[in-house]
Amino acid sequence: MAELVVIGLNHRTAPVEVRERVALPPDLLAGAIQAVRADPALEEALILSTCNRTELYAVLRAGCDPLEYFLALVGRVKGAAVGADRACFYRHDGPAAARHLFRVAASLDSQIVGEHQILGQVKDAYRLAVAARTTGFLLNKLMHWAFRVGKRVQTETDLSRGPAGIAPAAAELAGQIFESLAGKTVLLVGAGRTAEAAARALLARGAVRLIVANRTLYRAQQLAYDLVHGPAPEDEGENEEPPGIARGAPAAGGAAVAGGAAVGGPAAADLRGPARSDRASPAGTGAEGATAAAEAIALEDVPRALPRADLVISSTGSPEPVLTYDGLADGLRRRERPVFIVDIAVPRDVDERLGGLENVFLYNIDDLDRLVARNLERRRQEIPRAEAIVEDELARFAEWLASLQVAPTIRLLNEFLQSLRQAHLERYGRQFADADLERLRRFTETLCSRILARPTEFLRSLTQEGGTGETLRTVQLVRRLFGLDEPR
């Protein structure tokens, strides 16, 4: 495994200003991997680039310095030399490189341990490399092994369980009350950033109707449009996103909604459209492919809108409660369905007495903080289990790789022929006189040596002439041909 190497930097070894210089956004990544293909310095290669890490996994040819090669490659692709401190980079060789990849795939090396997205990003990087035909026998095997490690960690531990941000925590709480958010209505009161993220998380889980209330109706309309037609949720930095994703509000749509507002009154803007075209709903929600509709209202209209809402997220800057007990208690008492209210504002927007009503599930920012802290602590406790899975799989991978080394294969081949020879001598030896038996022994010994001479010479020549991938593939073929891995 001496030629397998990973070189790169991540959030622990390099500040963001260095990471962004080295990062390869999706459009440049494809060019970089194509450049690798055309270059004979690397036998196999794969580039992983997220906002928290940029790494080159490679099987090197002799004489290649991977760090200099990689910096030159990035400079070539970006059209300018990368002025990055070499000390920000790490390099792992052989088993350490495999361990590093397994930890990355298991999300043990992520900024927020256990985040979901990294395994998908590793798969995307692999897909790109396969399409460019820069992977070979060793990297193909290694990457599939890494996917298995990631999957095992996700299913056998709670490392990825429970959200680590306020917005997804609100969505998780909603998921504890409602089996599915499909068909549910979200009322967003105020336009705080976290509340917006929470609304996005709920929409992503299948909620299909959105009512946005704000002191300024125009802002409510703008936000309603953004939430339905806007860019993908940020997930409060929990996930490692590809670098270079632009964010912003669609100006044309906003103007259309503003036109609706000009006529005054609660402007019910028909904003049906592909709300989550880039955001697949979680499996089993039944909301796959559903579209969302949004409506903007003034803050005074909240009591009238509340009976229609199943989930309320409030985040205004009001010094007084916006959802008051006197104004809403009677309506909520008559309600048959539960209503989930998240009050993210400080000072609080929702009168806490409303939480005492039969069908009201009221949470404030402290509750969400406690939930996030609990999840992070639980993830921390799961790290040893996840590390054990990584080590277990690494041992298996190393065992598999060791089995494909030339020297042990030659030894096994020799042992195989000797055991065959011995078995036949024992079986037929009784038919010979002692003197003849001795001659037969010498004869079979010479025969075995002659038979082995050519394959041995060929296998040894592979280590000098062939590439790593070719050697491993050939050794595997020889072992399968003679059944060397089968128990005897």
Added chain:
Amino acid sequence: MAQALVVGNWLLPLLYLALLIDYGATFFLRARTHARSPWLWLVAGVHAAVLALRGIHYGHPPAHAQEVLSGVALAMAAVYAAVEIAGRDRRSGVFVMLLVFLLQYTSSILLAGWPHEVHAEAAASAWGRLHVVPALVAYTAFGFACVYGLLYLAARRGLRHHRFGVLFDRLPPLDLLGRMTWHALVVGFVFMTLTIATGPAVAASGREAAGHLASNPKVLMKMVTGGVAWVIYAAAMVGRLAAKWPPQRIAAVAVAGYAVVVALLVASALLP
């Protein structure tokens, strides 16, 4: 045969206790939460074999309260095993297994040393068998309604008091638990109605007069149990459909109703 039945009678609670410990480990240690285990099917198979042997030996299916409890335990275990395969999640198993273990343990205690007299003539008849099957299904469904009702009430209490403890995110969502409770109640009610409807036919097919059966305190107690269960769950049906009772009230009725039913079944078993 009698020896084998004695061994089987004590083996079953031990096996369910082992399963309870196994599921408890899954719930508390979060180990093998999605693993498929053949042990539950194996134990259910042993249980079915013991009941079958009992039926062959005494010449009738489970008819006495003691046997019915064991039959309900088996039905619950089998239904849960199917649910576990469908849901690929064994985290709620500990609650079902606790109930299954308690039912089987109660049954085994009551059956130990109990002189089995074939005084349930109705059980020996074809009508009797018809009568027992829907009763078993009804009591099993009520058992499930009780378990899911308990889970609903516990989850609701935790969510309303903002407790992110052991139960939080280990249980299905609140509205799903409420729906499962309701569906189990509906199934139980339908089968209990069927049981009661076939009751007169059982009495008519017996060798003795219906009046004599009614004077038998054991039979009378079973009739009372079925009647009380029917009234309790009918109230829940009417409450939900006509008066729009909230899920928490339905869950409370499911739990309280099953407690009454089990108490009456145990009481009928203790009668001479």
